[in-house]
Amino acid sequence: MEASKVIHAIYTDDDVLMSAVKKVKAEKHHIEEIYTPFPVHGLDKAMGLAPTRIAITAFMYGCVGLTVAIVMMNFIMIEDWPQDIGGKPSFSYLENMPAFVPIMFELTVFFAAHLMVITFYLRSRMWPFKKAENPDPRTTDDHFLMEIAVHDNESELTSLLQDTGAVEINLVDKEDAH
Amino acid sequence: MVVLGLLGVVYGFMDANSVTEDNISEVIAAEHHGHGDEHATEGHGDEHAEEAHGEEYGESASHVDDSHGDEAHGGMTKHEEHALHQIHNRPYSALYVAAFFFFMIALGVLAFYAIQYAAQAGWSPVLFRVMEGITSYVLPGGLLVLAIAFVADSHLFVWLKEGVTEVGHENYDKLVAGKSGWLNKTGFFIRGLIFLGGWSLYRYFSRKFSLAQDTADDNRNFKKNFRISAAFLVFYIYTESMMSWDWIMSVDPHWFSTLFGWYVFASMFVSGITVIAMITIYLKSKNLLEFVNDSHIHDLAKFMFAISIFWTYLWFSQFMLIWYADIPEEVTYFVTRIEDYKLPFFGMLAMNFIFPLLLLMNSDYKRINWFVIMTGIVILCGHYIDVFNMIMPATVGPRWSIGIPEIGSILLFGGLFLFIVFTALGKAPLLAKRNPFMKESEHFHY
Numbered sequence: 001m002e003a004s005k006v007i008h009a010i011y012t013d014d015d016v017l018m019s020a021v022k023k024v025k026a027e028k029h030h031i032e033e034i035y036t037p038f039p040v041h042g043l044d045k046a047m048g049l050a051p052t053r054i055a056i057t058a059f060m061y062g063c064v065g066l067t068v069a070i071v072m073m074n075f076i077m078i079e080d081w082p083q084d085i086g087g088k089p090s091f092s093y094l095e096n097m098p099a100f101v102p103i104m105f106e107l108t109v110f111f112a113a114h115l116m117v118i119t120f121y122l123r124s125r126m127w128p129f130k131k132a133e134n135p136d137p138r139t140t141d142d143h144f145l146m147e148i149a150v151h152d153n154e155s156e157l158t159s160l161l162q163d164t165g166a167v168e169i170n171l172v173d174k175e176d177a178h
Numbered sequence: 179m180v181v182l183g184l185l186g187v188v189y190g191f192m193d194a195n196s197v198t199e200d201n202i203s204e205v206i207a208a209e210h211h212g213h214g215d216e217h218a219t220e221g222h223g224d225e226h227a228e229e230a231h232g233e234e235y236g237e238s239a240s241h242v243d244d245s246h247g248d249e250a251h252g253g254m255t256k257h258e259e260h261a262l263h264q265i266h267n268r269p270y271s272a273l274y275v276a277a278f279f280f281f282m283i284a285l286g287v288l289a290f291y292a293i294q295y296a297a298q299a300g301w302s303p304v305l306f307r308v309m310e311g312i313t314s315y316v317l318p319g320g321l322l323v324l325a326i327a328f329v330a331d332s333h334l335f336v337w338l339k340e341g342v343t344e345v346g347h348e349n350y351d352k353l354v355a356g357k358s359g360w361l362n363k364t365g366f367f368i369r370g371l372i373f374l375g376g377w378s379l380y381r382y383f384s385r386k387f388s389l390a391q392d393t394a395d396d397n398r399n400f401k402k403n404f405r406i407s408a409a410f411l412v413f414y415i416y417t418e419s420m421m422s423w424d425w426i427m428s429v430d431p432h433w434f435s436t437l438f439g440w441y442v443f444a445s446m447f448v449s450g451i452t453v454i455a456m457i458t459i460y461l462k463s464k465n466l467l468e469f470v471n472d473s474h475i476h477d478l479a480k481f482m483f484a485i486s487i488f489w490t491y492l493w494f495s496q497f498m499l500i501w502y503a504d505i506p507e508e509v510t511y512f513v514t515r516i517e518d519y520k521l522p523f524f525g526m527l528a529m530n531f532i533f534p535l536l537l538l539m540n541s542d543y544k545r546i547n548w549f550v551i552m553t554g555i556v557i558l559c560g561h562y563i564d565v566f567n568m569i570m571p572a573t574v575g576p577r578w579s580i581g582i583p584e585i586g587s588i589l590l591f592g593g594l595f596l597f598i599v600f601t602a603l604g605k606a607p608l609l610a611k612r613n614p615f616m617k618e619s620e621h622f623h624y
């Protein structure tokens with residue numbers, strides 16, 4: 001793929017950024033990416049990003065955890081070796097269930113939490129030794145950066161972005177689309 | 179509703195009193211007939227149940243019959259006398275359960291209201307008038323509960339039986355006598371009036387300051403409300419636990435549990451919040467609360483969800499600790515409930531936990547009004563059964579059912595509750611003005 005060009009528009013204020021996003025969206029330009037130093041409330045809505053489904057995955061992981069807990073304890077305590085431990089009724093799972101509830105609860109939470117976090121890492125491609133994808137180090141401190149792809153409409157885009165209050169507009173070559 | 183309920187209650191009393199010393203034997207004979215069938219079909223032949231069964235009989239025999247004395251009198255056997263008491267207790271208990279249920283809703287709302295003030299919540303001020311309307315039931319409702327307790331006397335509270343504390347009397351009960359420093363009629367009503375007095379004083383002044391804030395030109399009234407709310411919450415948490423010992427736990431005077439006060443609190447808190455949500459949605463559907471948006475409903479539904487789980491946590495903590503240790507004098511409480519109240523006992527768990535857990539987990543569902551109402555109805559029924567489960571096993575034992583006396587009482591107090599609440603709602607504008615957080619609340623968005 002040949003090198004494509006992108007425009008980096010840099011802002012210093014999240015309110016200005018928000019209105020700029022709305023304007024760019026209204027002009028039907030595609031925003032590739034936005035880099036901000038902190039979560040900007042409502043930015044995902046303004047960009048039109050689809051809502052996350054991570055809560056749904058967490059619910060399913062929780063169900064898996066609950067199942068693991070039940071199957072595990074049913075096998076160990078009831079089926080494999082139903083000992084009489086202090087008079088606890090190990091005749092069926094239900095009869096001794098109150099004693100298992102703390103573990104059922106914890107495993108549900110454990111699975112839901114950890115697998116959801118791992119899902120998050122996988123989906124957002126984060127791992128140790130990963131090369132940082134930061135186009136401008138200032139965006140981790142106090143600058144906001146909007147990245148827009150250029151398709152032979154450089155001057156038009158530049159003037160549009162200038163109108164939105166960008167403090168700096170750079171045209172950069174992008175080697176690889178990640 | 180009130181009229182219909184009243185008729186039901188009167189019928190309940192007549193029905194119960196139609197069973198007298200003369201015909202008790204026949205009633206029991208008829209009962210046993212049905213009972214035998216049930217046992218055959220139920221077929222719970224597992225060892226645990228059997229074991230528990232024996233235990234329960236031993237326990238409850240010493241539990242209740244102790245106070246009956248040893249010899250039968252009036253030509254009745256001990257069993258018949260016992261059954262007669264239970265049948266006579268039923269309409270009283272039905273009234274008491276319903277009265278307490280609606281009272282506890284109002285009290286739960288009062289606690290929620292005070293927390294909103296003390297925490298300076300920014301989302302809820304638009305709902306303050308709704309809450310104030312509901313809490314108007316605290317005083318009349320509480321007085322009704324006390325009045326029923328006064329009239330029902332030993333029908334509800336075995337420790338009020340004649341001679342329980344007299345050594346040598348046929349009703350003498352050493353355990354109850356040992357507790358008579360706390361459990362005595364004078365103390366019970368003095369405490370009850372102090373609790374009610376404190377709660378309704380707070381309710382009176384917070385309402386007064388809230389109305390005064392509408393026309394004030396500074397925030398003095400708001401600050402006063404903040405202070406008395408904080409003070410009220412301290413008072414409330416003490417008196418609420420004591421109230422739960424007095425009004426509920428003392429129906430089983432041989433039994434005690436340390437987290438009972440919290441458990442009752444969770445029950446009243448969640449039903450209170452549910453009622454706030456339901457009345458808010460109702461008023462909104464009548465276009466009387468335009469400033470209330472989906473996010474407010476969402477927040478209330480979140481509270482319903484979270485406090486339902488909190489209730490379950492307390493329920494389970496209480497149950498599991500007692501089940502695990504299985505100490506005979508404590509465990510009878512649950513043995514009688516599981517043996518005689520299997521469906522209500524575990525049914526309420528489904529209604530108060532599993533139902534709201536699954537339905538209110540999704541963030542989008544919490545914004546759908548009919549969804550919240552539907553879940554709310556289930557939660558309220560569940561908590562009625564919760565109160566039912568706390569009172570009934572001690573007063574009517576296995577002779578429970580949800581029939582005309584119970585439904586009549588629910589209708590009676592439900593009608594009274596709605597009448598008082600909606601009258602109070604009509605007395606002031608539904609949007610409090612000049613609350614320092616009002617602007618934030620009106621634009622609240624989640």
